[in-house]
Amino acid sequence: APADAMLSVDQLVVDYGSVRALSGVSLEVRRGEFVAVIGPNGAGKSTLLSAIIGLVEPKSGTIKLEGRPLGSVAIESRVGEGIALVPEGRRILSNLTVEENLRVGEMTRRTDPEAARRFEDVLQRFPILRDRLKGYAGRLSGGEQQQLAIARALLSAPRMLLLDEPSLGLSPMMIEQVYETLAGLNETGLTILLMEQNASRALLAGDRAYVIRHGAIELEGDAASLRTDPAFDRAYFGFE
Numbered sequence: 525a526p527a528d529a530m531l532s533v534d535q536l537v538v539d540y541g542s543v544r545a546l547s548g549v550s551l552e553v554r555r556g557e558f559v560a561v562i563g564p565n566g567a568g569k570s571t572l573l574s575a576i577i578g579l580v581e582p583k584s585g586t587i588k589l590e591g592r593p594l595g596s597v598a599i600e601s602r603v604g605e606g607i608a609l610v611p612e613g614r615r616i617l618s619n620l621t622v623e624e625n626l627r628v629g630e631m632t633r634r635t636d637p638e639a640a641r642r643f644e645d646v647l648q649r650f651p652i653l654r655d656r657l658k659g660y661a662g663r664l665s666g667g668e669q670q671q672l673a674i675a676r677a678l679l680s681a682p683r684m685l686l687l688d689e690p691s692l693g694l695s696p697m698m699i700e701q702v703y704e705t706l707a708g709l710n711e712t713g714l715t716i717l718l719m720e721q722n723a724s725r726a727l728l729a730g731d732r733a734y735v736i737r738h739g740a741i742e743l744e745g746d747a748a749s750l751r752t753d754p755a756f757d758r759a760y761f762g763f764e
């Protein structure tokens with residue numbers, strides 16, 4: 525693995541009972557990179573994320589963060605390892621205020637003296653959330669809720685952000701906003717790995733992309749070339 529590897533996944537196999545969800549997935553994300561894993565429904569994207577954050581135990585294979593195997597790290601402490609997840613469907617607590625939702629994200633670092641400054645930094649980046657701090661999160665639009673989910677994840681001061689289908693259920697305009705936010709965060713040096721069905725948008729955003737299908741990586745390349753590569757459609761849709 526190169527010296528600047530942030531995340532290295534090697535030959536990962538995950539089974540759900542007799543169903544093989546991932547059959548030997550390998551991928552790498554370098555420090556500061558924006559990488560997309562693109563694939564249709566059921567390809568294994570959520571499973572891959574679950575394995576990275578420790579929600580499912582792989583049958584075999586290794587996952588390393590900055591060279592250290594994550595295999596033995598308990599789920600609770602992975603946040604402390606510098607990984608934060610923005611889950612599919614955003615998982616916003618609708619009956620809590622925007623501020624309360626953010627404080628949930630902060631809880632993991634309650635004792636950190638920098639927490640107040642970080643809270644301020646995050647609000648600076650998401651002015652819409654500052655305007656709505658005391659309002660119920662359930663009243664936010666889908667795009668605003670996605671911003672909230674991202675803001676919440678950032679409060680744990682991650683070095684790497686993982687996102688599961690951030691454009692799911694959003695209008696084209698909101699998708700644009702979310703991706704612009706992600707591009708801005710990546711420019712500040714944050715490493716990003718996202719899972720997407722929305723191939724066209726993910727290929728516009730990322731540095732590199734992997735196509736996953738039936739639990740295996742079918743194709744890998746830099747995003748700009750994959751956009752025009754006929755092999756991309758073959759890999760994504762499984763055309764012969």
Ligand code: ATP
Pocket residue numbers: 540543544545563564565566567568569570571572721
């Ligand atoms: P989606 O876009 O629907 O979330 P995905 O690419 O994230 O799809 P996964 O959810 O990782 O795909 O699913 C990969 C495979 O594993 C699918 O065949 C799915 O049916 C199966 N699977 C997922 N979760 C479970 C489970 N808890 N038990 C059994 N099989 C599962």
